Amino acid sequence: MFTPQGPTFRELAVQALSSIEHGYDLLAPKFDATPFRTPQPILHAVESALGRLGPFERGLDVCCGTGAGVGLLRRVCDGQVTGVDFSAGMLAQARAAHPAATWVRADARALPFGPRFDLAVSFGAFGHFLPHEQPGLFAQVRASLRPGGLFVFPLPAPPRVGSKAYWFMLGFDAAMRVRNALWRPRFVMYYRTFRLADVREGLAAAGFEVRLLPLPELGVRADGSPNCRLVVARRPMGTS
Known part of the structure; x- marks a missing residue:
């Protein structure tokens, strides 16, 4: 799973027993050498879709x-691009990679921006947010968008029941629940708590208009449905 440049087992264990913030501060220097970084095919597919949805001026990367x-964002936006995260270590790595962007340290549940x-x-x-936190997160993003602005993210289809990915996610979430029941501080990261129906309901409750776009570059499942969809949530015009 990891390249030789990635974290050691001991480093991962220390990170997993830390808080979310401190854990990512520790992991930050080697994060891009782990499987946790968003894969390039997903980034390319989203960029292609955004090229059809634009143009855009200012962009925000949440978490x-x-x-x-x-x-x-720097490739699809004509104006200033901002990244926000609550891990100082991750922001330091991001700033080194993209010095022309604006970087803000903040909790996504309390974004310090106007529209x-x-x-x-x-x-x-999104696995770092418990289900009851998701509507508040969506409301914070909506408040940071101009009327007509878009909140966009990829949402892979759930793995087939009985597949290796299914058992991995099930086992990971179970292990995380046991860890959080026995250890403090908690480290919230769950794969199976961000479901499409709940996401659509939460976005609508936050005041978004929601549609789904297939990402054909990422292939289809046996039943012909896409392996990954792009959730496109729009803040309606004329809203406060």
Whole structure:
């Protein structure tokens, strides 16, 4: 799973027994050498879709990590691009990779922006938010968008029941629940708590208009449905 440049087992264990913030501070220097970084095919597919949805002026990457999404935003936005994350270590890596972007340290559940962005994206961060936190997160993103602005993120289809990916996610979430029941501080990261029906309901409750676009570059399942969809949530015009 990991390249020789990635973290050791001991480093991963220390990270897993830390808080989310401190854990990512520790992992940040080697994060891009792990499988946790958003894969390039997903970034390319989202960028292609955004090219058809634009143009965009200002862009925001929510929970930006080391800046993979910011690199995409800089290619599809004509104006300033901003990344926000609560890990100082991850922001340091992102700033080194993209010095021309703006970097803000903040919790995504309390974004320090007014309605200034035309486009917001997020990649691979939603497992860090418990289901009851998701509507508040969506409301914060909506408040950061101009009327007509888009909040866009990829949402892979759930793995087939009984597949290796299914058992991995099930086992990971079970292990994380046991860890959080026995150890403090908690490290919230679950694969199976971000379901499409709940996401659509939460986005609608936050005041978004929601549609789904297939990402054909990422292939289809046996039943012909896409392996991954792009969730496109629009803040309606004329809303406060």
